[in-house]
Amino acid sequence: xxxxxxxxxxxxxxxxxxxxxxxxxxxxxxxxxxxxxxxxxxxxxxxxxxxxxxxxxxxxxxxxxxxxxxxxxxxxxxxxxxxxxxxxxxxxxxxxxxxxxxxxxxxxxxxxxxxxxx
Amino acid sequence: xxxxxxxxxxxxxxxxxxxxxxxxxxxxxxxxxxxxxxxxxxxxxxxxxxxxxxxxxxxxxxxxxxxxxxxxxxxxxxxxxxxxxxxxxxxxxxxxxxxxxxxxxxxxxxxxxxxxxx
DNA sequence: CTCAGACATCGACATCTGTCAATATTGATC
DNA sequence: GATCAATATTGACAGATGTCGATGTCTGAG
Numbered sequence: 167x168x169x170x171x172x173x174x175x176x177x178x179x180x181x182x183x184x185x186x187x188x189x190x191x192x193x194x195x196x197x198x199x200x201x202x203x204x205x206x207x208x209x210x211x212x213x214x215x216x217x218x219x220x221x222x223x224x225x226x227x228x229x230x231x232x233x234x235x236x237x238x239x240x241x242x243x244x245x246x247x248x249x250x251x252x253x254x255x256x257x258x259x260x261x262x263x264x265x266x267x268x269x270x271x272x273x274x275x276x277x278x279x280x281x282x283x284x
Numbered sequence: 285x286x287x288x289x290x291x292x293x294x295x296x297x298x299x300x301x302x303x304x305x306x307x308x309x310x311x312x313x314x315x316x317x318x319x320x321x322x323x324x325x326x327x328x329x330x331x332x333x334x335x336x337x338x339x340x341x342x343x344x345x346x347x348x349x350x351x352x353x354x355x356x357x358x359x360x361x362x363x364x365x366x367x368x369x370x371x372x373x374x375x376x377x378x379x380x381x382x383x384x385x386x387x388x389x390x391x392x393x394x395x396x397x398x399x400x401x402x
Numbered sequence: 403c404t405c406a407g408a409c410a411t412c413g414a415c416a417t418c419t420g421t422c423a424a425t426a427t428t429g430a431t432c
Numbered sequence: 433g434a435t436c437a438a439t440a441t442t443g444a445c446a447g448a449t450g451t452c453g454a455t456g457t458c459t460g461a462g
Contacts, residue, residue: 191334196327207321209314219305262408274399281395380429380438
């Protein structure tokens with residue numbers, strides 16, 4: 167069902183071309199971009215991204231993120247995994263703590279695709 | 285930039301403020317923005333939006349949209365309803381045909397929120 | 403080595419979502 | 433009015449998703 171060896175990551179795809187307004191997305195393009203949008207299409211994950219992005223140094227410890235929500239630790243961990251798997255968050259372990267950082271280039275790519283240059 | 289009272293629609297919320305990078309979204313803000321992202325977070329709907337946006341006059345007839353996919357007519361109708369309910373597509377009936385048009389301002393707002401000014 | 407804390411993974415569950423076939427609704431035409 | 437074509441709505445169903453409690457894994461401290 168999938169193409170042979172398309173080396174384009176979702177990021178690159180989103181980065182490359184059509185601002186969604188100019189020319190129709192191909193089915194393949196849509197299939198690659200949708201997961202990125204899906205990862206963002208949740209209130210908790212939106213807040214997670216914004217908290218991380220707005221944090222000092224552009225990164226935040228999981229311990230802090232847990233405290234910001236009224237949700238269980240596994241649930242937060244799950245959302246962070248979704249964002250990380252989608253390529254929206256970078257993950258780095260320092261000692262016992264894990265820090266997540268927003269990949270601003272990916273967010274910019276999404277924005278460019280959705281909003282065009284409008 | 286100025287804010288009115290309290291009855292913020294998702295659109296207005298997305299339009300108004302924090303580019304997601306500067307300051308954390310409130311729970312309320314996130315709850316209002318997420319549905320917009322959710323509506324876009326599907327390959328079929330992404331393609332629908334792009335097809336409509338790229339069409340002559342910025343609008344497209346449902347009959348054309350049906351032909352562009354290998355999906356049943358009710359399924360396309362359902363996706364169009366999701367996009368319309370989210371406020372991403374305008375709907376106008378002319379005779380027997382129904383035309384959908386992209387609300388570019390809404391897309392721009394989403395883009396501004398996600399991508400900030402980066 | 404053992405222990406405690408930070409985070410991830412697992413298993414289960416209720417809810418949401420995408421899809422279709424069948425049917426209803428609406429408008430133009432005969 | 434009867435009929436046909438274009439869309440929408442309904443009902444059903446499989447699969448995805450968000451959440452939790454329980455448990456596993458790693459790492460630093462003692």
